[in-house]
Amino acid sequence: MxxxxxxxxxxxxxxxxxxxxxxxxxxxxxxxxxxxxxxxxxxxxxPVREEPEGHGREPSHRKRTSEDFEPDMDALLITAQSPLIIEGMKCLTMHDFTANTLQIFAESLKGVEIFTKILERNPNNYFKLSAVINTDPDCKEIETVAFQLFKARHHEEAETDGQILKAYEILKNRLKIGYNKALVSSSMISIKKYYLLSGGLDREKISRMVIDRNKELKADIIRYIQHLNVAVQLMKIGDFEITKGLKGREINNFLIRASQLLSYYYLAAGDGNAEEYYRRMHDNYRKYFIIRE
Structure with a gap:
């Protein structure tokens, strides 16, 4: 043309x-x-009319950043999550770490992370939310508990931005321990399917599942390895009492059973190094039954 x-x-x-x-x-x-x-x-x-810049086709959506968040949105988030944090704190107080509390602790951890992220992103936003925190009973209780935990550990009030952030991190760590105990409790229930009613390991069942390359068994083995490591860490920090009054007997029982199962699984799978590692762990915890004094 x-x-x-x-x-x-x-x-x-x-x-x-x-x-x-x-x-x-x-x-x-x-x-x-x-x-x-x-x-x-x-x-x-x-005639073709030239459109002004920015008119017509909308620009592609960019990924939102922390700068897009306003205190009003933060207020909605903390008021929505605060009841879930309270539920997790109640479970801690009642020493309730059963498998049913796993989701409660998971949600409470997410809630506390909102408080810490607000402080990390812009401490001024946290102070702008003071009116919301003071008028919302759940938010106020969470703040009070966090500050009390900080004072109990450091023997001073949480006043600076860093101290307030540390207070919520202490609360988060407490809830994390509760979450880990609930993880162990959930595995204590599921591991029973690999044991006979007499209490012995169902070796025939496990061997058959290994030969069949059973996906459920593989997924359980991965989970038991992770939860076994969690249980060992709880033992190291000295906070491994799952049921109040039993002085950690359940977590010892889980360590013994999980290490025995893993030892036999790797024996059937032909992994000698892993089998020896978990067999030694099983022998140690079986001979030296550790309880909390």
């Missing part, structure tokens, strides 16, 4: 190579490259 046909469409039409480049840019998406150009229309075309 001759370039002269477009001269009347623009008041300030460019000339030469510039004119050709601009017309190509404007219409390169309107006419496919492989299609032959149609003959010029007989009637004059309606």
């Amino acid at each position: 001759p370039n002269d046909d477009f001269d009347s469409l623009f008041d300030d039409a460019p000339s030469g190579a510039e004119k050709k480049s601009e017309s190509d840019d404007l219409f390169e998406f309107d006419v496919p490259a492989a299609r032959e150009p149609s003959p010029p229309p007989q009637s004059p075309k309606r």
